[in-house]
Amino acid sequence: MNGHANGNGKLLARRPSAPMMPPMMVSAPGKVIVFGEHAVVHGKKAIAAAISLRSYLLVTFLSKTRRSVSLRFPDVGLSHSWNIDDLPWAAFAAPGKKKYYYDLVTSLDEELVEALQPHIQSISPKKPEQIRKIHQASASAFLYLFLSLGSQKSPPCIYTLRSTIPIGAGLGSSASIAVCLATALLLQIRALSGPHEDQPSAESELQIQRINHWAFVAECAIHGNPSGVDNTVSSGGKAVLFQRTDYAAPPRVEPLRSFPELPLLLVDTRQSRSTSAEVAKVATLKKTHPIIADNILNSIHDVTESAHNLITRDDFELNAESLQHLGELITINHGLLVSLGVSHPKLERIRALIDHTGIGWTKLTGAGGGGCAITIVKPTEDDEVPRPPVDLENTLIDEGFQTFHTTLAGDGVGVLWPAVLHNGLEExxxxxxxxxxxxxAEGTEGVETLVGVSVNLGNVNAVREGWRFWRP
Ligand SMILES: Nc1ncnc2c1ncn2[C@@H]1O[C@H](COP(=O)(O)OP(=O)(O)O)[C@@H](O)[C@H]1O
Ligand SMILES: C[C@@](O)(CCOP(=O)(O)O)CC(=O)O
Structure with a gap:
């Protein structure tokens, strides 16, 4: 019965409860290093760009009587709920500890990390150590932000995340989830304006900076000591030039808004690698052949500079000539990385297969020693969105590699609020x-089809109706 009796036995209508907020969705991209990996460790410049592989975070709101907050991260098999009232709000609100959304937090507070431990250690107790670590890293990023930005009055919610970015392949999967979490939580406390189409550039820039700062905090919870490049690219999109002259300090980052959106073939060797082992190889080479190694690193720097100079020219436009220039730089950069000793037979196999078809220019990306290769695909006359030949793709897959068709230098974080989409088939x-x-939604393709930020209109990609972005 919809009501309750008063003292006279008469039915009183139940006051309608406040309507629940509609679900909201946010999405943020992964990244690749286009030029300058390894050289950047030695103080040289590098360029990283967003890719169209993305993470998608759905926030669904629960009735206020349910005092729980939950994570559903099926990509890594994590499902966990906390009772909101059990979380260490007092520690995060203590004098000197309380942070506001506009505070510039640049590192984790060890006492607050400690206060979270009982709520982190209880996650996935029966899972193998390796899996538990992954779960705890993702959960730490969430809880640190949830307690820093929210309050005990935060609404009960479920945060469901799916990503099309391979995890641990150097493509910035952790930064993209950090950006999604930061954006969702900042939007929930109304600390962001927009995004909307006619938002002034400076205002958009400010929102991205705010997201980026908090995403960096979440990245610290996952990684310990991130460079900040991945979260910067993931929040702002397009590309950045970055340089770390003082390794103890964060890198200098310059957004490259004119970086062209290029079709990219990304091939994952599925060969696991350790960034620190590859970085150590270069350090050894520098010891044994200092002059030669320095020359190679300086040449990589020159490659990055050449790309930077081209892209930032006032009269820069993407045409056959400028694409050829960028492509040649990709080829040269790969050769230099091979000379540094950070390639891998599987990366060389991919490059040989792709070079043989002549479809574009290929290099390893990130640390090397495995991981991924990127190919900038040459446009063909009749095809505005070039695709590699089916034969090549089949060979790559038959040899155990994984291929992704992506775009370089697209949008950063996006918002779909309410989470309603027009997919053509629905009510x-x-x-x-x-x-x-x-x-x-089945697999990464199912996720893209259901909620993807872009739609393919014949030969061009366009933003799907509903998704909005901050575009400085
Ligand atoms: N799809 C995802 N779902 C849940 N957590 C994720 C996801 N992608 C990344 N993560 C988190 O980020 C960590 C991966 O970071 P890392 O090994 O640096 O890989 P990457 O180079 O791809 O960022 C994982 O351990 C996990 O905690
Ligand atoms: C090799 C290096 O330049 C890039 C490593 O990239 P990744 O770990 O593959 O995302 C190391 C670094 O910049 O810290």
């Missing part, structure tokens, strides 16, 4: 993306 007014639909 009038669009489809509300609920948790069930999101969780049931």
């Amino acid at each position: 009038e007014g669009g489809t509300e993306i609920d948790q069930e639909k999101f969780l049931n």
Whole structure:
């Protein structure tokens, strides 16, 4: 019965409860290093750019009577709930500890990390150590932000995350989830304006900076000592030039808004590698052949500078000539990385297969020793979005590699609020993306089809109706 009796036995209508907020979705991209990996460790310049592989975070709101906050991260098999009232709010609100959304937090507070431990250590107790570590890293990033930005009155919610970015392949998967979490939590406390289409550039820039700062905090919870490049690219999109002359300090980062959006073939060797082992190889080479190693690192720096000079020229436009220039730099950069000893037979196999078809220019990206290769694909006359030949793709897959068709230098963080999309097949007014639909989308393609930020209109990609971005 919808009501309750008063003392006279008469039914009183139940006051309607406040309507629940509709679900919201945010999305942030992964990244690749286009030029300058390894050289950047030795104080040289590098360029990193966003890719169109992305993470998608759905926030669904629960009735206020449910005092829980939950993470559903099926990509890594994490599902965990906390009782909001059990979390260490007092520690995060203590004098000198309380942070506001506008505070510039640049590192984790060890006492607060400690206060979170009982709520982190209880996660996935029966899972193998390696998996538990992954779960705890993701959960730490979330809880640190949730307690820093929220309050005990934070609404009960479920945060469901799916990503199309391979994890641990040097493509910035952790930064993209950090950016999604920071954006969702900042939006929930109304600490961001927009995004909307006619938002002034400076205002958009400010929102991105705010997101980026908090995403860096979340990255610290996952990684300990991140460079800050991945979260900067993931929040702002496009590309950045970065340089670390003092390794103890964060790098100098310059946004490259004119970086062209290029079709990119990304091939994952599926060969695991250790960034620190590859970095150590270069350090050894520098000891044994100092002059030669320095010349190689300086040449990589020159490659990055050449790309930077080209892209930032007032009259820069993407045409056959400028693409050829960038492509040649990709080829040269790869050769220099081979000379440094950080390639791998699998990366060389991929490069040989792709070079043989002549479809574009290929280099390893990130630390090397495995991980991924990127190919800038040459446009063909009749095809505006070039695709590699089917034969090549089949060979790569048959040899155990994984291929991704992506775009370089696209948008950064995006918002879909309310989480309603027009997919062409649904009820009038669009489809509300609920948790069930999101969780049931099959594989990364299913996620892209259901909620992806872009749609393919014949030969060009366009932003799907509903998604909005801050574009400085
Ligand atoms: N799809 C995802 N779902 C949940 N957590 C994720 C996801 N992607 C990344 N992470 C978190 O980020 C960590 C991966 O970071 P890292 O090894 O640096 O890889 P990457 O180079 O891809 O950022 C994982 O251990 C996990 O905690
Ligand atoms: C090799 C290096 O230049 C890039 C490593 O990239 P990744 O770990 O593959 O994302 C190391 C670094 O910049 O810290």
